[in-house]
Amino acid sequence: MPLSPATVDRLAALFAAGATNKAARRELGIDVNTAARYRAKLGYGAAPQPAPNRSPLTLEEKWRTFARPVEGGHMEWTGRRPAGRPPVFTHHGREYTARTVAFRIATGRAPDGYVTAECDAPEWCVAPEHVADEPTRTQLRAALAIVTGVESPLTECTRGHDAATHRRYDRDGRPYCGTCHALTHARTAAA
Ligand SMILES: [Zn+2]
Ligand SMILES: [Zn+2]
Incomplete structure (x- = not known):
């Protein structure tokens, strides 16, 4: 059954404001397929996806949630440790290696070349004071x-x-x- 012109007007206004088909269903009591059909007919593109939940933590704060101080001034990584690769973590959709960020924390600058732990726990340590570029x-x-x-x-x-x-x-x-x-x-x- 076609929608009344008044409903179509309201639907167009909702789409123009960025509403999703589900939002249109909530507002107007029409089903989502109808909303989708009218969306195409009225020439509106897909509704913008809601922004993914961004961590309120800074890169360094996020790093600190994974680094656990242990004996000897070393730091153990409780985050991801992919096989055959250095420890990593993701911040705002980007992957970082734990030691690269540790180096930035210690020196305030980006490393030149790759970063290693130069202490006696080179396999796992991520302590900012122990890493070097x-x-x-x-x-x-x-x-x-x-x-x-x-x-x-x-x-x-x-x-x-x-x-x-x-x-x-x-x-x-x-x-x-x-x-x-x-x-x-x-x-x-x-x-
Ligand atoms: Zn160390
Ligand atoms: Zn040579």
């Missing part, structure tokens, strides 16, 4: 190399990459050429 990590490990006596006196690698720019260190402070390492990785991945 690429330059910080290289600096810390270079200092360790000197202390432990494994720093190399060479100024370039066997392929001629300058040590000052290309040298990196493993967790024990042992130096290696980061660029040669990356090239080998790329070759292995391509093979």
